[in-house]
Amino acid sequence: xxxxxxIVEGITKRFGALPVVEGVGxxxxxxxxxxxxxxxxxxxxxxxxxxxxxxxxxxxxxxxDGVRRTGPSRNGIMISQHGSVxxxxxxxxxxxxxLRGTSQADNTELADRYIAMVGLAGFETAYPHELSGGMLxxxxxxxxxxxxxxxxxxxxxxxxxxALMSLRMQNELRRILDEERHTVxxxxxxxxxxxxxxxxxxxxxxxxxxxxxxxHVDLPHPRKLSSPQAQSLxxxxxxxxxx
Amino acid sequence: MDGKLARIVPPVLVIALLIALWWFIVARSDSPIFPTPxxxxxxxxxxxxxxxxxxxxxxxxxxxxxxxxxAFLVAIPLGLWMGWVSSAYYTLNPLFQMLRPISPxxxxxxxxxxxxxxxxxxxxxxxxxxxxxxxxxTTVGVRTIDRRYLRAAANFGVSRSVLFRRVVFPAVLPEIxxxxxxxxxxxxxxxxxxxxxxxxxxxxxxxxDSRNAGNRYDLVIASMIIIGVIGLLLDGATRLLERxxxxxxxxxx
Numbered sequence: 001x002x003x004x005x006x007i008v009e010g011i012t013k014r015f016g017a018l019p020v021v022e023g024v025g026x027x028x029x030x031x032x033x034x035x036x037x038x039x040x041x042x043x044x045x046x047x048x049x050x051x052x053x054x055x056x057x058x059x060x061x062x063x064x065d066g067v068r069r070t071g072p073s074r075n076g077i078m079i080s081q082h083g084s085v086x087x088x089x090x091x092x093x094x095x096x097x098x099l100r101g102t103s104q105a106d107n108t109e110l111a112d113r114y115i116a117m118v119g120l121a122g123f124e125t126a127y128p129h130e131l132s133g134g135m136l137x138x139x140x141x142x143x144x145x146x147x148x149x150x151x152x153x154x155x156x157x158x159x160x161x162x163a164l165m166s167l168r169m170q171n172e173l174r175r176i177l178d179e180e181r182h183t184v185x186x187x188x189x190x191x192x193x194x195x196x197x198x199x200x201x202x203x204x205x206x207x208x209x210x211x212x213x214x215x216h217v218d219l220p221h222p223r224k225l226s227s228p229q230a231q232s233l234x235x236x237x238x239x240x241x242x243x
Numbered sequence: 244m245d246g247k248l249a250r251i252v253p254p255v256l257v258i259a260l261l262i263a264l265w266w267f268i269v270a271r272s273d274s275p276i277f278p279t280p281x282x283x284x285x286x287x288x289x290x291x292x293x294x295x296x297x298x299x300x301x302x303x304x305x306x307x308x309x310x311x312x313x314a315f316l317v318a319i320p321l322g323l324w325m326g327w328v329s330s331a332y333y334t335l336n337p338l339f340q341m342l343r344p345i346s347p348x349x350x351x352x353x354x355x356x357x358x359x360x361x362x363x364x365x366x367x368x369x370x371x372x373x374x375x376x377x378x379x380x381t382t383v384g385v386r387t388i389d390r391r392y393l394r395a396a397a398n399f400g401v402s403r404s405v406l407f408r409r410v411v412f413p414a415v416l417p418e419i420x421x422x423x424x425x426x427x428x429x430x431x432x433x434x435x436x437x438x439x440x441x442x443x444x445x446x447x448x449x450x451x452d453s454r455n456a457g458n459r460y461d462l463v464i465a466s467m468i469i470i471g472v473i474g475l476l477l478d479g480a481t482r483l484l485e486r487x488x489x490x491x492x493x494x495x496x
Contacts, residue, residue, distance in 0.1 A: 073400060078394070
């Protein structure tokens with residue numbers, strides 16, 4: 001097996017007569033962070049849903065760890081814009097939802113460790129409607145991480161937050177990724193977020209979407225967006241997006 | 244004024260005012276039949292003392308408990324099934340949508356024909372009246388579960404039983420409680436109507452009997468007030484369910 005953990009080949013998808021994704025193919029290495037940017041409505045989310053196994057492509061294949069993808073798997077957890085933290089479970093119960101250990105005590109301990117990791121210690125027994133938007137995102141992130149997935153699929157995860165909280169969550173995510181190694185596929189419309197977080201940025205074209213350009217971000221973490229390299233990269237990506 | 248007082252004092256004042264108005268009008272008009280509030284109280288007290296009031300209340304509440312309980316046992320599993328399995332929904336929903344708007348009162352002749360004039364008739368009528376709103380509410384609840392929750396459950400690869408216990412059922416529970424509130428409300432309406440026609444016990448019977456046995460309108464009014472108070476208590480009891488922490492998310496915001 002190669003070091004390519006995700007292999008996407010020739011993905012094509014139409015909704016009725018409307019072509020949405022047109023022949024997208026790329027590879028992601030184990031532990032790599034790939035950001036996908038593109039104009040809104042270009043089919044980014046559809047592409048990610050196909051890769052994560054929630055939707056079927058009309059043509060093309062997705063191979064994860066050498067196995068053809070046919071449906072969703074706990075090996076790769078999706079974190080989406082609107083969130084899917086179960087409102088009827090406490091923070092702790094949400095984290096324990098996906099755990100398979102048979103020992104309740106072990107599961108609780110593991111859940112509490114991840115709750116602390118995302119900075120929510122003390123909120124274990126809180127219900128989601130008692131939390132703020134930023135805290136909910138942390139719960140969602142912790143719930144994904146606690147099952148130790150190899151891959152995180154993130155679909156504009158922080159775009160529903162205010163600008164300050166969004167920046168804070170980006171820092172938080174980067175810190176966690178330094179502690180735990182995950183492969184990440186991030187969909188975003190925020191070019192700076194992509195540059196701050198990712199090893200590689202794919203720029204998608206308008207619908208039907210295809211990969212228009214690829215940028216490597218060879219900057220050490222923690223990155224400064226004000227650095228000249230980051231700024232020129234930002235301009236190059238924005239130019240691809242027609243700005 | 245603090246919040247609790249603000250919610251108790253105005254409604255009590257309105258009711259007190261209405262009673263005062265009622266008293267005033269009856270006293271002025273010198274009606275030989277229509278009672279004053281005080282006559283209602285003394286009339287009701289007679290029934291309390293000889294124990295018949297408790298019997299009538301007990302009979303009505305018993306019928307509602309059995310009829311509503313049976314409806315609950317049928318409606319919740321059926322509603323969950325119809326909500327989850329599309330073919331079940333498309334097969335049964337038109338039938339239930341057709342039966343639902345038929346007033347339970349229209350079933351009274353049928354009930355008497357099938358079950359006679361004993362306890363079974365009103366229990367059947369209560370069942371018929373409360374089962375459909377609960378089925379419909381539960382079905383709609385399942386069918387409108389936010390897809391992102393089902394997706395998340397699929398993502399974590401949980402078993403069908405966990406999916407049902409931890410996601411589908413808790414997601415629908417608030418709708419089920421709303422269905423119960425509607426169901427118990429209709430059940431209480433129907434038991435009184437059914438007892439007026441076919442039985443010799445219960446609050447509905449008490450109303451008709453009081454009128455027929457010498458125009459005892461003090462007892463008619465007393466029964467009506469008791470029916471109202473019990474209805475309020477039943478609704479209050481189901482409202483308590485809405486305060487549960489696991490369903491609160493649906494009602495806040």
